[in-house]
Amino acid sequence: MEQLHTSLAVEKAAQSKIDQVDFSKLVFGKNFTDHMFICEYKDGKWQQPRVVPYQPITLDPSAKVFHYGQAVFEGMKAYKDANDDIFLFRPEENFNRINKSSERLAMPAFPKDYFFEGLTTLLKLDKEWIKKGNGNSLYIRPFVIATESGVMASPSMEYTFMIICSPVQSYYGGExxxxxxxxxxxxxxxxxxxxxxxxxxxxxxxxxxxxxxxxxxxxxxxxxxxxxxxxxxxxxxxxxxxxxxxxxxxxxxxxxxxxxxxxxxxxxxxxxxxxxxxxxxxxxxxxxxxxxxxxxxxxxxxxxxxxxxxxxxxxxxxxxxxxxxxxxxxxxxxxxxxxxxxxxxxxxxxxxxxx
Amino acid sequence: MEQLHTSLAVEKAAQSKIDQVDFSKLVFGKNFTDHMFICEYKDGKWQQPRVVPYQPITLDPSAKVFHYGQAVFEGMKAYKDANDDIFLFRPEENFNRINKSSERLAMPAFPKDYFFEGLTTLLKLDKEWIKKGNGNSLYIRPFVIATESGVMASPSMEYTFMIICSPVQSYYGGExxxxxxxxxxxxxxxxxxxxxxxxxxxxxxxxxxxxxxxxxxxxxxxxxxxxxxxxxxxxxxxxxxxxxxxxxxxxxxxxxxxxxxxxxxxxxxxxxxxxxxxxxxxxxxxxxxxxxxxxxxxxxxxxxxxxxxxxxxxxxxxxxxxxxxxxxxxxxxxxxxxxxxxxxxxxxxxxxxxx
The missing domain is CATH 3.20.10.10 (D-amino Acid Aminotransferase, subunit A, domain 2)
Structure with a gap:
């Protein structure tokens, strides 16, 4: 795959919203960190990867993800140890699987270096959101959606790859x-x-x-x-x-x-x-x-x-x-x-x- | 179903974009008319139905449609006869089916009067987009998407119902x-x-x-x-x-x-x-x-x-x-x-x- 853009662009949030979050009462997947990773696919290639402040996305009502379900995702976690070091668990497995999922849905593979540079940069920027202590972690959600406008039932020619992160506590589902x-x-x-x-x-x-x-x-x-x-x-x-x-x-x-x-x-x-x-x-x-x-x-x-x-x-x-x-x-x-x-x-x- | 809002709100487009469209070279589902119908579901009920200028929609990256695929749609057409009268073909079938599709995906049913008042109003406002002559028609795309923010894998509590319309010509797929x-x-x-x-x-x-x-x-x-x-x-x-x-x-x-x-x-x-x-x-x-x-x-x-x-x-x-x-x-x-x-x-x- 030809890669026109090799360096990640980073735009930091003006202010963190971490003080608005009660980390003792987290609802799974409801709060998101200050930043997100985003990279768009068009003209047959992935464009400039970026880390930007967490923000809404705007799409045409005819965007294919709304009509034909071309959307895949991953779920992974980051953990902090007693020394404030951050760890991922088998992240290559998630990277490989999202591309395997994409292939089955006729979506383009995402480059490995973009994925890991984006994820690592995001985790370092938002490291305060990863809390120490058993059960605390940062849930990481990479996902890809079809964004091309038009209601013809055919594979999209445009996509958006994103990673968003949500602080979570130990998950106890009860009996x-x-x-x-x-x-x-x-x-x-x-x-x-x-x-x-x-x-x-x-x-x-x-x-x-x-x-x-x-x-x-x-x-x-x-x-x-x-x-x-x-x-x-x-x-x-x-x-x-x-x-x-x-x-x-x-x-x-x-x-x-x-x-x-x-x-x-x-x-x-x-x-x-x-x-x-x-x-x-x-x-x-x-x-x-x-x-x-x-x-x-x-x-x-x-x-x-x-x-x-x-x-x-x-x-x-x-x-x-x-x-x-x-x-x-x-x-x-x-x-x-x-x-x-x-x-x-x-x-x-x-x-x-x-x- | 309790209906708090009974009258449709209409906001007309300042200017039609119909002159920008070459009706002799339409690509299926690529051009959309001047208006769209939109109605949001939250707090357990459908809110004010509206016809507004065709425009993009903005969603949180964690909106459930992007992650869990709660999205259903319909395809129907409007036709114009020699007297400029406009006709639909078995529209109740489409209305009934979108609610049946929604039920299977744990999504709320849409009220019948909202659907038909919205659709009729939209067709009258955008009637110039429906061209006479064999093969010409207006393709109508009602759809519903899950819009609640949050990456918990459970049915959304918020939805958006929309109708968008696209002028089309006779579809010939070849051999x-x-x-x-x-x-x-x-x-x-x-x-x-x-x-x-x-x-x-x-x-x-x-x-x-x-x-x-x-x-x-x-x-x-x-x-x-x-x-x-x-x-x-x-x-x-x-x-x-x-x-x-x-x-x-x-x-x-x-x-x-x-x-x-x-x-x-x-x-x-x-x-x-x-x-x-x-x-x-x-x-x-x-x-x-x-x-x-x-x-x-x-x-x-x-x-x-x-x-x-x-x-x-x-x-x-x-x-x-x-x-x-x-x-x-x-x-x-x-x-x-x-x-x-x-x-x-x-x-x-x-x-x-x-x-």
Whole structure:
């Protein structure tokens, strides 16, 4: 890719708005830092990358993102250790995935140096927004939207790549009861469920609302053809502990290749836990729940790292999971979180210092 | 629904930009009229509906439409007859469907009186943009987008409903060769393929681009589980003529309930053509092509009404369709278009005069 512009332009905010934010009462993803990264694509290339004060964007009502859903994103986090050093967790995974998502949606790849120079500059400018202490972090949202005007249903010729950042606290979702999908689906075989694309989320809200009304917080998605195989938990990947084995299904066209998912697998193996990655049937889960071998279920994702599930419903039946003295979910979460906050060694090379 | 505001506010454009548009060289969906309709949803209700000069919209970078794809739309047209009267074609169908699409994406329904008062007012203000003569029309794009700020993956609490209008000419797509999908898919069983949702389009662009590179203009989508059943043609519904019978597949979770599709079915039946609505296998199409009983294939949609297909590929084989002296596609299209332009009687009650 030809790169006309190699240096990042930086315009600092006249005044920080950090004093207006109560960091003890953060709502997930509601407050944003003083700056944002932005880079526009037109005439076949990415233009000057810029860090500018956080501000609204203006688009024509016919911009393609509003009509044809060409929009992909990532979720990642920055952490501060006791020495005020800032760390990212496996950021190359997110960079690679946003370009993979873009490809599936016929959108152009973003240059790696633009991504990392932009992200690093942004984090340094807004470093006061990253608070120390367990659970505090900066949620980072890179995203790309189609901005060309015109309502012809074809790929946009213009895009905007942005990174916005939001300070967050430890995410505790409470007791999560889930319902196994037996009618609605998240993704098609041969579709774009593996992409982190905007369109994969809108379709989940209505079935989830129906599940909420029945008393369940999330849906366990199953394969759309038969609803016999377990696939994802809400917007997270899913894990099952049967006796002392940790199970999760393989990624596919329909399943997101989660960074936390692969970190959980690697960390569990590192901890000596037996991990099986294979298709898992709803009927196997029900059988394990009935015979007492199902010990734990949890979702994995950037926001919560691991979100334990307390029980599941399949059709008209509900199973409460047994309480564990030392849940595997908690042990793995602690190991990953300690690594993220630079409290332990990093045998994997996952932690990347921002400097 | 409680309606606080019952009267439409109208702000006229200071000056028309109609003189800047060359109506003999229109690109589909690129030019927009002088005004647009806009209505915002917040605090649990739709606010003051307004017709204002066509203008950009400004959103926070965290607006949910950019991240989670809550966006639905409609496509409809207005026509002018020889007496300068303006007509819509089955507009209630579009109104009902946008609310059905919204429901599937957990978005609020839009009030019927707001929709029709807004649309009618807009058409009267911009009536000079609707040109007389066969093929000329005004393409109308109602759409709804999620506008609430914040990157939590949950349904937006704020939305914007808009109608924008674009003058268009007769749409001729040229010789359309299509490829039957055997890997990629458009929609999931239990998904939102039946909704006119932004997310259904972005996922089609990449597979279509691959087909384009092989020399095909569109993809015939098949069911995602087996790829054995024919479902849609690109962004259109699909019809097959086998001998003198017209076939199309039934609508489902995965297939859009097209207004043109149902108009084609009704018009064909009215013309005495035998129509079968039933699942159609790829193997049946191949067999009909091989034994010579496959006479025509065409897509149906608002933009082109009917778009004839000249040949199709299945895996590595290509079939050229026979040329017809008086294609059924052309006869049905002519009958529908004449009705739309108020050139013939309307036994169905489809034509709605704007006054």
């Amino acid at each position: 999560v009861k889930v319902k196994i999908a037996d009618y609605y689906s998240r993704a098609a075989n041969g579709g774009f469920g593996a992409a982190k694309a905007a369109g994969n989320y809108a379709g989940q809200f209505y079935p989830t609302k129906l599940a909420n009304e029945e008393g369940y917080q999330q849906i366990i998605w199953t394969d759309d053809a038969t609803h016999e195989y377990l696939e994802e938990a809400g917007t997270m990947n899913i894990f099952f502990r049967i006796n002392d084995t940790l199970l999760t299904c393989p990624t596919s066209d329909r399943i997101l290749d989660g960074v936390t998912r692969k970190s959980v697998i690697a960390m569990a193996q590192h901890m000596g836990i037996d991990v099986e990655v294979r298709p898992i049937k709803v009927s196997e889960l029900v059988e394990a729940a009935n015979n007492g071998s199902l010990k734990e279920m949890f979702g994995s994702g950037t926001a919560a790292v691991i979100s334990p599930i307390s029980g599941f419903a399949n059709k008209d039946q509900f199973w409460e999971l047994p309480k564990q003295e030392s849940p595997m979910a908690q042990q793995i979460k602690q190991a990953i979180v300690s690594l993220q906050y630079n409290e332990t060694e990093d045998p994997f090379g996952w932690r990347v210092k921002v400097d | 359309v060769k299509v490829k039957i999908a055997d890997y990629y898919s458009r929609a999931a069983n239990g998904g939102f393929g039946a909704a006119k949702a932004a997310g259904n389009y972005a996922g089609q662009f990449y597979p279509t681009k691959l087909a384009n590179e092989e020399g095909y203009q569109q993809i015939i989508w098949t069911d995602d589980a087996t790829h054995e059943y024919l479902e849609e043609a690109g962004t259109m519904n699909i019809f097959f003529r086998i001998n003198d019978t017209l076939l199309t597949c039934p609508t489902s979770d995965r297939i859009l309930d097209g207004v043109t599709r149902k108009s084609v079915i009704a018009m064909a039946q009215h013309m005495g053509i035998d129509v079968e609505v039933r699942p159609i296998k790829v193997s049946e199409l191949v067999e009909a092509a091989n034994n010579g009983s496959l006479k025509e294939m065409f897509g149906s949609g608002t933009a082109a009404v009917i778009s004839p297909i000249s040949g199709f590929a299945n895996k590595d084989q290509f079939w050229e369709l026979p040329k017809q002296e008086s294609p059924m596609a052309q006869q049905i299209k002519q009958a529908i278009v004449s009705l739309q332009y108020n050139e013939t009687e309307d036994p169905f009650g489809w034509r709605v005069k704007v006054d």
